[in-house]
Amino acid sequence: MNAKPESPSDATADAAVPGAAGTAASAAAAPGTQPFSAIDFYKPENYSPMNSVGYLMRRIVTAVSQEAERQLEGVGLTHAQWMPLYKLYLGHASTVAELARGCQLDAGGMTRLLDRMEAKGLCRRVRSSEDRRVVNIELTAEGHEAAKHIPVVLSNVQNRYLAGFTEGDWRTLTGLLQRILENVEASSASEKQP
Incomplete structure (x- = not known):
């Protein structure tokens, strides 16, 4: 028996996936376990990277x-x-540790990157007065000025790559990507549990 989508976003997602109509996007999972796909979208015998969502x-x-x-x-x-x-x-990070986590870099990689950014005059590292183990990062005036260009460029590039999409298409795509990200995070969390 086919399960009905639980929300409008589930129905939208099912309609956007060929062959998924009338099936649940995920089966109910026991507390503390990750949900699993009710459909095996990929099979080893006919797997093609060109059709892989990840690729x-x-x-x-x-x-x-x-x-x-x-x-x-x-x-x-x-x-x-x-x-x-x-x-x-x-303001999504203010310390070396937060920035390393947010950029998915190890401490050594972040230190080398900050060395280059400091040499360019974009930021400075300042040891915390409350906890000498903590190193805060501050943008310089040059860093603030350079950062102002980033959202302009990212908006222009992404808008160009979304040419021909309607606002509804964009909202659907964003919602589907959010669902994939939620599955990734749930999977990662369940793998960390003993």
């Missing part, structure tokens, strides 16, 4: 990153630099 997302992310980096060259920013710079600008 397609990776190609899109790479294209957006490369074009954004190309456009940000004018203000002297590389992809590795604009991402942490923008996180600092938005």
Whole structure:
């Protein structure tokens, strides 16, 4: 027996996936376990990277990153630099540890990156007066000015790549990607449980 979608977003997602009409996007899971797909979208015997959601997302992310980096060259920013710079600008991180987590870098990689950013005059590291083990990061005036270009470039690049999409298409796509991300996070959380 086919389960009915539980919400309008489930119905939208099912309609957007060929062959998924009339099936639940995920089966009910016991507390503390991750939900699982009611449909095996991929099978080893006919797996093709060209139809893989992961492969397609990776190609899109790479294209957006490369074009954004190309456009940000004018203000002297590389992809590795604009991402942490923008996180600092938005206030999503203020310490080396927070920024490393947010950029998915290890402490050594973040230290080397901050060395380059400091050499460019974009930020400075300041040891916390409350806890000497904590190193805060502050944007300089040059860092603030460079960061202002980032949302302009990212908006332009993504809008160009979404040419021909309606607002409804965009909302559906964003919702589906959010659902995938929620599944990824749930899967990661369940793997960490004993």
